[in-house]
Amino acid sequence: MDDSTGSGRLDGESTARATATARVQNSGRGGGRGGGQGSGPGAIAPDGSAVEFYAAMPPDRDSAALVHGAVPPGAAILELGAGAGRVTRPLLDLGHPVVAVDESADMLARIEGAETVRSAIEDLDLGRTFEVVLMMSFLICYGPRRELLETCRRHLAPGGRVIVQRETAGWFDSAGPSEWERQGVRYRLFDVVRHGPDLLSASMEYRLGERAWVHSFTSRRLGDEELEEVLADAGLRLDGFLDESRGWFTARLA
Secondary structure: OOOOOOOOOOOOOOOOOOOOOOOOOEEEEEEOOOOOOOEEOOOOOOOEHHHHHHHHHOOOHHHHHHHHHHOOOOOOOEEOOOOOOOOHHHHHHHOOOEEEEEHHHHOOOOOOOOOOEOHHHHHHOOOOOOOEEEEEEHHHHOOOEEEEEOOOOHHHEEHHHHOOOOOOOHOOOOOOOOEEEEOEEEEEEEEEEEOOOEEEEEEEEEEOOOOEEEEEEEEEOOHHHHHHHHHOOEEEEEEEEEOOOOOOOEEEEE
C-alpha cells in the first residue's frame, strides 16, 4: 500500500493510497471486506487500489522527509501498507533500511532495494522489532483499528516510535463532490455519502491520459477525543503530532 497502501485519494503529494477497506485482488475489479472496491486497467490490489496508477506516480518525498525528520538517522523502518513504494524509495535514499509490507504481490513487485513481505497488516508477525513502525495512507480510518495498532505495537522496539497518518477533522467536515488536476493527473471525488458525523463513503476517479481508475471507500473519523483511548487499547500511548493539521501522530509503547 502506498503512501501513501495498505492503501483511495491523493491530497497533493502527501498521500497515495488511502482507502484500505477491502481485501480482494483480481485483474480488473475488486470488492470485499470493509466494502472498498476498485476498477480500471491492470491489477487491482486487495484494498481496491490500482497498481498501475500508483506505480506511475512520482515518489512521495514530502512524506518521507516528514518521517525522516522525526526519527534517528539511519533508523530501520517497518512500512505497513507500502504499496508500489512511493515512500519506500525516498526513505531508502535518506538512509533508512526498510521492510515493506503489503497484501498485494503486484504492488510489492514494483519495489526495489527494500525487503518485502506479503501480508495483511493485521496478520503480520515477523518475530522481530523495529525502531520505527510507519502506517500511512489513512489506514487507521479504513481498517480494523485495534488489530492494525496491535501489529504496530507487536513490531515496535523499546524506545521506538510508531508514526501514523489519519484523516484530518477538516477533511471529514468539508469533503464533497469536487474535481482538480495535479501533476498531469485529473481527480474527481463523487458519490459522497455521510452516514453520520464520523462515517463517510465516497468514490474517487483518477485519470491519467486515456486511462482511468475508480476507487470507492468508507472512512471512519479518528478524533482527538478518542485517540488516547484507542491507542491505549492496543498497548500504546500518544507521543505527539508531526504537523499543524494533526494528521500525523506518533505513539510509543505504553
